[in-house]
Amino acid sequence: MPSTRRIFVLCFAAWCVGRGKADEPRVPAKEKSTTPPAVAEIPAAESFWIIPLRVILLQSDEFPAANCSLRDEDLERIVGKVNRVWGPAGIAFGLESIRRETAIVPERLKPVPAAAAKDAVIEQGSNGKEPQSAAATHKTAPQAVKPHEAALRDAGSSDLFRAMIPAADRKFAGFRAYYIHAFDVNGIYYGRREMMIQEMAELRTVPGGIDEPLPRVTAHELGHGLGLVHRQDRVNLLASGTTGTGLSAEEIAAARKAAEKIPGALKMNDLEKTIAAETDPQRQALLKRWQAEVAKLTN
Numbered sequence: 001m002p003s004t005r006r007i008f009v010l011c012f013a014a015w016c017v018g019r020g021k022a023d024e025p026r027v028p029a030k031e032k033s034t035t036p037p038a039v040a041e042i043p044a045a046e047s048f049w050i051i052p053l054r055v056i057l058l059q060s061d062e063f064p065a066a067n068c069s070l071r072d073e074d075l076e077r078i079v080g081k082v083n084r085v086w087g088p089a090g091i092a093f094g095l096e097s098i099r100r101e102t103a104i105v106p107e108r109l110k111p112v113p114a115a116a117a118k119d120a121v122i123e124q125g126s127n128g129k130e131p132q133s134a135a136a137t138h139k140t141a142p143q144a145v146k147p148h149e150a151a152l153r154d155a156g157s158s159d160l161f162r163a164m165i166p167a168a169d170r171k172f173a174g175f176r177a178y179y180i181h182a183f184d185v186n187g188i189y190y191g192r193r194e195m196m197i198q199e200m201a202e203l204r205t206v207p208g209g210i211d212e213p214l215p216r217v218t219a220h221e222l223g224h225g226l227g228l229v230h231r232q233d234r235v236n237l238l239a240s241g242t243t244g245t246g247l248s249a250e251e252i253a254a255a256r257k258a259a260e261k262i263p264g265a266l267k268m269n270d271l272e273k274t275i276a277a278e279t280d281p282q283r284q285a286l287l288k289r290w291q292a293e294v295a296k297l298t299n
């Protein structure tokens, strides 16, 4: 039986350790203790599923938060890294195209013209500061008030962004990843094989994690697209807000099962035949590029 003195020393030590981590977000103990090892080995090329991925960079002159500034080469690098994350699962995402689309900005998010912006002046005054005159404010204010900033602070602004996705896009077989400038979360999987990611994404660094946020956020949202749920062990791909990329054998099995059912998904061992049967030379070239990407991953 430990003495009372010993119990006191142990409690004091635990208290000190607890204090040292006070500035870190706490991870619930039960989630920490059930960490299956991540699968690191990449399986043979023949076992791969290739899922088409269309990348859409939303553009907007009237709503800066929607206006993504990423370049094509950024997206090629990002998708390459996503495929290295998913490699151990035998799943690769075939970059179908990188497009730029004008965001459909809902009326309530459009900037208010300066002539109609008197309400904004009144609200500044109600913040406990001296009310400013409309004339004084308009002298220094830009042409319009910025409702997008308020929308960004709103929890749930990511829901508003979903309305910016053109409905016609939903016919695409495969996943669609939309990139915008900024909203209230790093990324969101909306369902219907569509996800949105902010180019300003920030993550908490964890040991062995990936070196940049966007491939991780994209790979994480694709994980949701393949039916995976959050698992908060920090170094895991499905942990929230970290650079972790680990996938367990269970997650891999579930994701592969889901991959089969994604419209447009191709099995690598049938790809040679599919390529030979393809009559559209552009599509044929695309399939060959995906085949080469998997070969590169597995070599």
Ligand SMILES: [Zn+2]
Pocket: 220, 224, 230, 240
């Ligand atoms: Zn998530």
